[in-house]
Amino acid sequence: MATTKTDPKLALSTTTKKVRVHDTLSREQLIQAYRLMYMSRRIDDREILLKRQQKIYFQMSGAGHEAIGVAAGLALRSGYDWFYPYYRDRALCLALGVEPYQMFLQGVGAADDPSSGGRQMPSHWSYPSLHIVTQSSPTGSQILQAIGCAEGGRYFARRPKAAEVPQAETTDYRHFKSVSFQNDEVTYVSLGDGTSSEGEFWEAMNAAALGKLPVIFCVEDNGYAISVPVEVQTAGGSISRLVSGFPHFHFEEVDGTDPMASYAALQRAARYCRQGLGPAFVHAHVIRPYSHSLSDDERLYRPESERERDAQRDPVTRTQMYLLREGILDDKGINQLEKEVEADLQTAVDRALEALPAPPESVMNFMYSPDVDVTSSIFDTTPATEAASDGKKVAPKTMADLITATLRDEMKRDERIVIFGEDVADCSREEYLRQKLVKGKGGVFKLTFGLQCEFGNDRVFNSPLAEAAIVGRATGMATRGLKPVVEIQFFDYIWPAMMQIRDELSTIRWRSNNGFSSPMVIRVAIGGYLTGGAIYHSQCGEGIFTHIPGLRVVFPSNALDASGLLRTAIRCDDPVLFLEHKRLYRESYGRAAYPGSEYMIPFGKAKIVQPGTDLTVITYGAVVPRALQAAQKLEREQGTKIELIDLRTLNPFDWETIAASVAKTNRVLVAYEDTLSWGYGAEIAARIADQLFDELDAPVRRVAAKDTFVAYQPILEDAILPQPNDLYLAMKELVAY
Ligand SMILES: Cc1ncc(C[n+]2csc(CCOP(=O)(O)OP(=O)(O)O)c2C)c(N)n1
Ligand SMILES: [Mg+2]
Numbered sequence: 001m002a003t004t005k006t007d008p009k010l011a012l013s014t015t016t017k018k019v020r021v022h023d024t025l026s027r028e029q030l031i032q033a034y035r036l037m038y039m040s041r042r043i044d045d046r047e048i049l050l051k052r053q054q055k056i057y058f059q060m061s062g063a064g065h066e067a068i069g070v071a072a073g074l075a076l077r078s079g080y081d082w083f084y085p086y087y088r089d090r091a092l093c094l095a096l097g098v099e100p101y102q103m104f105l106q107g108v109g110a111a112d113d114p115s116s117g118g119r120q121m122p123s124h125w126s127y128p129s130l131h132i133v134t135q136s137s138p139t140g141s142q143i144l145q146a147i148g149c150a151e152g153g154r155y156f157a158r159r160p161k162a163a164e165v166p167q168a169e170t171t172d173y174r175h176f177k178s179v180s181f182q183n184d185e186v187t188y189v190s191l192g193d194g195t196s197s198e199g200e201f202w203e204a205m206n207a208a209a210l211g212k213l214p215v216i217f218c219v220e221d222n223g224y225a226i227s228v229p230v231e232v233q234t235a236g237g238s239i240s241r242l243v244s245g246f247p248h249f250h251f252e253e254v255d256g257t258d259p260m261a262s263y264a265a266l267q268r269a270a271r272y273c274r275q276g277l278g279p280a281f282v283h284a285h286v287i288r289p290y291s292h293s294l295s296d297d298e299r300l301y302r303p304e305s306e307r308e309r310d311a312q313r314d315p316v317t318r319t320q321m322y323l324l325r326e327g328i329l330d331d332k333g334i335n336q337l338e339k340e341v342e343a344d345l346q347t348a349v350d351r352a353l354e355a356l357p358a359p360p361e362s363v364m365n366f367m368y369s370p371d372v373d374v375t376s377s378i379f380d381t382t383p384a385t386e387a388a389s390d391g392k393k394v395a396p397k398t399m400a401d402l403i404t405a406t407l408r409d410e411m412k413r414d415e416r417i418v419i420f421g422e423d424v425a426d427c428s429r430e431e432y433l434r435q436k437l438v439k440g441k442g443g444v445f446k447l448t449f450g451l452q453c454e455f456g457n458d459r460v461f462n463s464p465l466a467e468a469a470i471v472g473r474a475t476g477m478a479t480r481g482l483k484p485v486v487e488i489q490f491f492d493y494i495w496p497a498m499m500q501i502r503d504e505l506s507t508i509r510w511r512s513n514n515g516f517s518s519p520m521v522i523r524v525a526i527g528g529y530l531t532g533g534a535i536y537h538s539q540c541g542e543g544i545f546t547h548i549p550g551l552r553v554v555f556p557s558n559a560l561d562a563s564g565l566l567r568t569a570i571r572c573d574d575p576v577l578f579l580e581h582k583r584l585y586r587e588s589y590g591r592a593a594y595p596g597s598e599y600m601i602p603f604g605k606a607k608i609v610q611p612g613t614d615l616t617v618i619t620y621g622a623v624v625p626r627a628l629q630a631a632q633k634l635e636r637e638q639g640t641k642i643e644l645i646d647l648r649t650l651n652p653f654d655w656e657t658i659a660a661s662v663a664k665t666n667r668v669l670v671a672y673e674d675t676l677s678w679g680y681g682a683e684i685a686a687r688i689a690d691q692l693f694d695e696l697d698a699p700v701r702r703v704a705a706k707d708t709f710v711a712y713q714p715i716l717e718d719a720i721l722p723q724p725n726d727l728y729l730a731m732k733e734l735v736a737y
Helices: 010-021 027-052 066-076 090-096 100-108 139-158 197-209 239-243 261-272 302-310 315-325 331-354 360-364 400-414 429-435 451-455 467-480 495-505 542-546 559-571 622-640 655-665 681-689 714-720 723-736
Strands: 002-005 082-084 187-192 216-219 248-256 281-283 416-422 460-462 485-487 519-527 552-553 576-581 606-611 615-619 641-648 649-651 669-673 701-705
Touching: 027 066, 027 090, 027 100, 027 261, 027 315, 027 331, 066 261, 066 315, 082 090, 082 139, 090 576, 100 331, 139 187, 139 197, 139 216, 139 467, 139 495, 197 467, 197 681, 216 261, 239 248, 239 281, 239 519, 248 261, 261 400, 302 615, 315 331, 400 451, 400 559, 416 467, 429 681, 451 460, 451 606, 467 485, 467 495, 519 559, 542 552, 542 649, 542 681, 552 559, 559 576, 559 723, 606 622, 615 655, 615 723, 622 669, 622 723, 641 655, 669 681, 669 723, 681 701, 701 723
Parallel strands: 002 248, 082 187, 187 216, 216 281, 248 281, 416 460, 416 485, 485 519, 519 576, 552 576, 615 641, 615 669, 669 701
Antiparallel strands: 552 649, 606 641
């Protein structure tokens, strides 16, 4: 651990004389730094005016944070290193090459705004060519992605062949993802002092230290998170003190209103990271001279005296005074520079105010990949028949077996696939495997068994027990072009990752107007009927995820479908939630021979499990075999022919097959394992009622779990989850209606 400290209370000139960092920024760089800082402040001022004139709709200022931002922009390399900034980083973005005009385009929400085309608030930076990765509004969710970004860069540096695009193969996501990496690249991530209270910050610090990753964390500490002062936010009032125990870090604490001290600190941090020694933590003390945002009035919680104290440390005026005092610029020079900036900004504002918004018809663009259509025939292939060496038919395999086999074949085919999650590795202490002391675990359900041994521990590895980190890191990796296939051990524990799934992963392509994307697969063990699973190992809840635009949701009911759909999920260009029913993993229902390494099923194509004329039953997952049992009983008893539809994928879903079937049978039952109310089946039922009303001879019925949690005692579990008899009774009633 290395630590450098400059007392933030020292005056600018004293600080620079003491550590002689003046030498590190040339005269030209100092003038450039001042120009950018002044420009940043004046853009804020112009935006505030435009907001008051109702010409823009939101304003977030970077005032007080200019020096550390410019210093980072000068110390790091635009389009070479990677940046996960936050909303106060206007000066950083200017230093990296974002033009003021582009910033004003954000404000007016113009179609030509390169960061989001009018979809995101201003100060939500996204500039692919500069490696400024799309930013969201939740505080701190960018940090884990920065970790994944650094991991992605390191992976490609160690396995450069993985970055190549395959020539003569079937089209997959790799054809649309340009990969660039540098051996000594650094990932920069910034955050506020308040944000350091988020759990994801600590997960990211842990992951960075564990991996000795080249990530610079920059905490821009302005002493407040809206109205909450730092001593109420951070135990002891100093984030530097709290993080000082993390191993492998280089630490800096610096006056972030001093561009020279900040530059020197960031140079040291960057050098440490580039040398591969580990991550760096830069704690920059800054000020917030304007209120939190235009919706906040800081006079309600900060007295004048405190605000005046801050004003004396204003980075823009202090740097100007420094330039004058050191004779780097005289009054005339300063005036000239400021006049040039003002003129440039006037032109930029005038141009931006004429810019047009995107047409309303474009709102659905880039929800999903415009390049790879998951519903298309390229994903429609026939299964190969597997024969044993003696020519006999091989015994059918379980869903668990085929998922493992599919993962193995895809990993062979695509070196960009990495698998991680809790317990997914065979054995983290590899020497035990080498010495053949242990066999290896490979997941609590053993679906990844053998993959670490076969592909190496840089491709299959255990993660800390931190679900947000699993999804957040994977999202960062996928942004760089890797294909993470991560595992969430139980659906019941997916919730810590919800922010990453709902506010990050699913939104990245849309919010960046296709500037960035993060196609990856999250495999999740889901569902009940376990006799003893209880509330925290048996829940469903897929409807919560199908409610999220931008996320594909898959829920296979048998081994063959699981193999074909998983392969499509891996090769496609969208994020996929792949739900694997635990009860089906080793069920005798739906076993199959391995369909070969090219077998795929397009998304949005249901399977008609059995055709019928009297009633349509729409279902998926573990309810499929139960519905089949009920339908067969009814047929035996009264000759009723039930058409049973297995949706297989829930987003997209196969409306055509549903509509054709209802037109034929005129009666529908929607059945699902999740709780009845507000669930996935409610949407299907509502659509049928709305769009197929004229076809119906009976009400649209639903059979689902009771609106409670799954209980432990099997008698209670049976009463809660939909059983074959519940399905049978509902079918019988509807047919007779
Ligand atoms: C997860 C989340 N919670 C709450 C908010 C609302 N919010 C926006 S900024 C902010 C304060 C952030 O303070 P800090 O991290 O110190 O950054 P600063 O604005 O002071 O630079 C809050 C609470 C949010 N955007 N995201
Ligand atoms: Mg703050």
